[in-house]
Amino acid sequence: MTSALNATAASLLGFLHHGPMSGWDLAATAETVIGDFWSLTRSQVYRELASMADAGLVEAGERGRRDRQPYAITAAGRAAFAEWIDREPGSETIRFPLLLTVSFGRHLPPERLAAFLSAHRAAHEQRLAGYEQQRSLAEASGGADGYAMATLDFGLAYERAVLGWFDRLPELMPGG
Amino acid sequence: MTSALNATAASLLGFLHHGPMSGWDLAATAETVIGDFWSLTRSQVYRELASMADAGLVEAGERGRRDRQPYAITAAGRAAFAEWIDREPGSETIRFPLLLTVSFGRHLPPERLAAFLSAHRAAHEQRLAGYEQQRSLAEASGGADGYAMATLDFGLAYERAVLGWFDRLPELMPGG
């Protein structure tokens, strides 16, 4: 009967374990905490909150400043979350437009493709630097959450793999 | 005016450069060629074909065996594809449910989490093996397409990074 929570809704419930939050705050929290491997938009947050409120998994509190509408998790919400996290997680999906471009690379002048690649490489370097800084901060502050470190380490490993791939590309591709 | 093709439609046009194909063939081709980094479903293929036919980017030919409906790319279609591939590709999105589970790992008994992790590790080993086999085949048959090798190499690098992450996890997580 607890109609199978989706991962986005479940994550919101996860964050609400820390106390009531508004849709805005939830969206911001999600962006920083799980945004690197689970994208969601504000629209989606509000929709999930509304439908979870209907289902009794969260409760809307009094509107505060600026129409801010806090939501609190209910007992039913905790139960639904517990049920969700106990289920086998599905496998990941990646959508990588740059690989499409590479895949159809024969239809593009090599310099153009090279320009795209170098722009993306720079962006990934940036992201790696960001992750490394996060890790330094976490290690310095000592109170490192192991679970957060695990996901952060995934980000590091991923970005390093991507950069390594960029570096091998010239040998793999025509016109390299 | 050529109303900004989406990546899925553009990919279909890309495949149609090789000659007329039916929706079925396009879906199958897409699955094997770009399926690892750009998912699409048959329904979507038929819908995009219909709308591209409306827009004059493809032309439906005579129905053949088994009601098979071939589509051919038109001059306008080639132009639209050229325009699409010349645009800066967006950045990738990853949706990784397992990382959500890890992220909320405190709400799960360690053995349960460990079980999920080992199941997923096995699946990734399988995928890596598959990619390695593909590469062997491509190298053996000699006629390796550089662009295809580049995307294949990405898959290899990604899976190796993921496996490495799995192996480091015990040191990173509580109860490891």
Place this chain on the structure above:
DNA sequence: GGATGAACCTGGCACAGTGGAATGTCAAGC
């Protein structure tokens, strides 16, 4: 040759997810 079943091929439908536009609310500074 008729029945059976499997693979092939197209399409419809309902619903979930996405991202950006539009709108509204409030605090702070000039």
Place this chain on the structure above:
DNA sequence: GCTTGACATTCCACTGTGCCAGGTTCATCC
């Protein structure tokens, strides 16, 4: 008081997903 901009919510058009119904061809077995 007026503007500016951050905060907060909602709407909408489009894209993506999964499931299913229906028709076609082919091989196989009796």
